Amino acid sequence: MTSRGCESPPSFFALFGLEPRFALSLGRLETAYRSLARRVHPDRFVTGTEAERRNAIETATQVNEGYRTLRTPMLRALYLLDLRGIDVARQGEAASQAFLSAQFEWRAALGEARASRDEEALRALEVSAREQADALTCELADQLDSARNDAGAVAAVLQLMFFDRLLADVGDAHEALEA
């Protein structure tokens, strides 16, 4: 997920001057991002030397990557777990049997809405999937910040990954209907 050079760079939280916590102020993140982007964006170095231009691209790329990671709840949770030495990709089996069958039902509902070209059903599915995702985001704040229950956080983030993907597929289905 995060590419680290030989000397490990400061964490994205440090880059934006934020505490390494899941719950964060998006307003503060945005302000810090804009202030950093203003200084390091390649537009500032167009007439600079090649070394400066290359550096600006590298630094601005890191700043953009950090902003995207921290702004997106799912990526932020994965990143925080990564900082704690937990690789979620290796914990795939952690998903509970109950959630596996729930996944199956969500997928079936999407398949049905797509097959019957039902815009209304797609929209309803989108709304309830987003509610689930929001609930999981709150759950992640509890598990990662207050309870410090990493195993619980892994379970929640795996579910959130599912809903993020589902929402993307709902978007694609909307697109397919419009075309």
Added chain:
Amino acid sequence: MALLSIAEPGQSQAPHQHRLAIGIDLGTTNSLVAAVRDGAAQVLRDEDGMKLLPSVVRYLRGGDVQVGFEARSGQLVDPLNTVASVKRWMGRGLSDLPDAQRRAYRLIDGRGMVEVETIAGMRSPVQISAEVLKVLRQRAEQALGGELVGAVITVPAYFDDAQRQATKDAARLAGLNVLRLLNEPTAAAIAYGLEHASEGIYAVYDLGGGTFDISILRLTRGVFEVLAVNGDSALGGDDFDEAVYAWIVAQIRAAGDRQPPTPDQFTARDHRALMQQARQAKECLSSQQEAEIYTRLSDGTAVALTLGRAQFESLTAALVARTLLPVRKALRDSGTTIAAIQGVVLVGGVTRMPAIRRAVAEFFQRDPLTDVDPDEAVALGAAIQAHALAGNRAAGGEWLLLDVAPLSLGLETMGGLCERIIARNSTLPVARGQDFTTFKDGQTAMSLHVVQGERERVADCRSLARFELRGIPAMPAGAARIRVIFQVDADGLLSVSAREQSSGVEARVTVLPSFGLDDIQIAAMLGDSAAHAASDATLRALGEQVIEAQRLLESIDSALAGDTQAWLSDTDRESLAASIAELRDVLRSENADLIRTRAIALNELAMPFAARRMDEAVRRALAGRQIADVS
């Protein structure tokens, strides 16, 4: 202060010296050049006071070239040697083009894109576009009275990598230093947003002669943040012309008492004449209820027709509807809603059509903003950015532009599927890596196919490049770890590298684009044109080396003039000074190679210091913010 010299390397050296830079809107139908003068952006006029330059190039016997109005009026007399709408060919092969264009010229598949046979020989879209750009460059040099630092050239936001690369090549061929490729709707947003000090979320609906873009931006305290773009790089005003053309042809056939002509039985001249009538009718119907169409075909047949606005709108309703599909996609990608949009800016002459205004108003549930000239906004925005990029004090106060990659980028994997590496609408610059492995024991090479597009199957995406990674040490299948890194720079251009890392042995390859020109080809093309003797090319090369070296020296000087303690020791300073002196010594030697060698040496020496300065800049940006937070 040191921070200033870090943030604006160009400024601290000579703060009062205005560096001349221009913005160019290289359009399908017309092109414009603009510059910031006396603090305001303005479009530059030609000797006759005209702002628009028709993007039409005519090649004449004997090597002369006409560009603009003169060329446009030659269209009927000399259709095969007069190229219009060349932008639609940029980075495109023959099979990508609609039939009408393939019929109108003698086209073949050339180096990475189509080429057209003219009386002056084969010409590529890059060369033809360069002719338009040269005229605009000369116009700017004359109007501004000095040497240009560089230019910002605008491209449709939905242009892919091949089209962007071709545009950049054309500018270089025209002798322009490209400061940045800027997306057209973003340029318009800069011009509009700065003038009106806008805040909030805006949509820019940009329908040009040959391309359609929709862009959703958030404007906050001097930051222009593009949230999403979408579009259709093969949909524009030309298609409306063609719809009218098809109607005219149908009328001729219906009325004809002789054998009805099929479109390919028209001569090239008849085709152009009818297309011209179609375009005039379209333009006329923006303000009138009816348009007269009259022309005489080469076989003597008189064509006299009347086209009403209602009829015209039903002929083109499908085209208008086609623009709304990308609009929906962009809106969804931006994560915003119609209700959250503050205003809709219309760009491109085609948006004068009442049917378009109605469709946009209906979709966004608000009347579009019309207090921006749809023809000029793009060039003005480009000029404002060029002015700032060249190192001048930004017009309209400090601002920053955050643009996005328009299309997803990926690699071909097993079964002809596309593995997405960079998602569309990622903020630029962006880099992302993905690890791959070998699938056979002892496999020492791997071939990579880079594609761009949103579809799952590689066959439905645009192929950008293929390259091979060789020299992978022999290992059991699945043991090698090959990291492929995609980097998209601020111009939206992609570079790809691959590296095997598990064994400590590194192999690295940088992608060679299957389109696009390298410096040698550019030099060869410059040499190709009869006007350039060999000695000119040498002189030009020397001139470029000297400018590049001066730029390097100036930039390092300005860095050294600041507070250097944080990143430079006394020894570092001495070795830099020595290397600077060595380069200065040869600056007037007229030996391009020697200047180049010493400039490279100095550049390499300075490289690590630039990195330290950047770290320092990041630290200070943060420190400044925290102090502000506390107080």
